[in-house]
Amino acid sequence: MGFSADWLALREPADLAARDGALLRRAVQAAGPEPLIVDLGCGTGATWRAMAQHFPKGARWRFVDNDPALLALAAAVAGGGAELVEADIADIDALPLQGATLVTASALLDLVSDAWVQALAERLNAPLYAALSYDGIMHWSPQDPEDAAITHAFNHHQRSDKGLGPALGPDAAGRAAQHLGAKGFDVAQAESPWHIGPDMAELQIALTSGIAQAAADAGAQNARDWGQRRQMAAQNTRCTIGHLDILAIPGRAQIEARHAVR
Template sequence: MGFSAEWLALRDPADRAARDVALLQRAATAAGPAPLVVDLGCGTGATWHALAPLLPEDTRWRLVDNDPALLDIARAVVGEAAECIVADLGDLDALPLEGATLITASALLDLMPEAWLSGLAQRLEAPFYAALSYDGRMEWTRPDPRDDAVTAAFNLHQRSDKGLGPALGPDAVDRAEALFAAQGFSVFRAESPWRLGPDMAELQHELTRGIAVAACETGMADAESWQRDRHEAADRSSCIVGHADFLAVPPVRPRETAHV
């Protein structure tokens, strides 16, 4: 489970443009006046880039990833504000959440199984902001008769085991809403689709290549020819890839009253 630094750099402009600004601001407010942000699956620091300008200058960051090479890049980007920890993201007990006023993640929920997300919802006492989870929708400006079948095959692959059990894939945010609401959290959701035009042809190339590989692994015979045609048309086509952002805010606990 994980992404290469090259892929993260390529998708970064699409991610930045896609994040819902209002929900991002709400997450920053939920972090409180003296934030300690724990970023799960931090990669090269995308969440920091998006959220840090909205937080106080003295905000502390605890960056967590299972890839030391990505953590090194994130450390160089964030600087002295960052505490960097290598951890198994799938092991809830290993996640360093102590003292956090906001827990964040980007492009992570759709890779995780429901048992992990359910356990996280039961454990957390701080707000949780998870952005850019794939929601199963893809639309192309130059429709191809194979599009729907490829998308269905890709979505099937997204629900396969990524090393921790069957992943939530396109169901991630729906399940997050239900699981956190069941724990008493107030939940908020916003759409954050990628909008890739001809100016992002290189990203379209890598995206369709990855989609085709995944679809082939489910047994779809036409996926490779679909990818070749999409590759050739990338400099004159556009696509929308559905994502969603999610925020869960815990209930306010009444303070205990001291009695003499």
């Protein structure tokens, strides 16, 4: 599992616009007056850029990623003020969650397995704010006769192994909510869809290229033709790509456990 810095930069404006503002503000409040935010799969620091301005001065960040090049970019964005941890995200027990008052992840849960989310829920005793999990919904205007078939094939591909076991794909937010709720967390969800118009044609072209490739790999025979049509029409196309944000706040038992560790 890994993404290029170019792709992360291209999608960031759509991500930033899509985040549910009310849930983000609740996450900031849940982190407390002296926050330590542990950002899992930090990439180039997009979560920091989306949230840092909302935290009080002196908030501490711990960036966690398995790509040292992305960690370096994230560190530069944060002005060198963040703790950097190069770690295998697959190893839940090794994740540096100690002392966290908020754990964050962006566009991560749809790439991991159900077992991974369940293990994270077992270990967490701090709030979790996980944004921008793909939910399986795509709408295009104007429509193409192959849209539904391509979406179906793409969603099938999203459930394949991305390096952390069979991925949850479109089921990510729902399954995470179930696992966290079972552990006593209070879980809230909010929609955070991408709305991509002709002004984001470059993102549309990259997106439809990736969707077409994934759909073709999943067996959609007309996927590449669909991708070519979508790319040629990007200057006149609008699309909505569904995502969900979740915020899980621990109940009394988890809070007491956190204080006991400290």
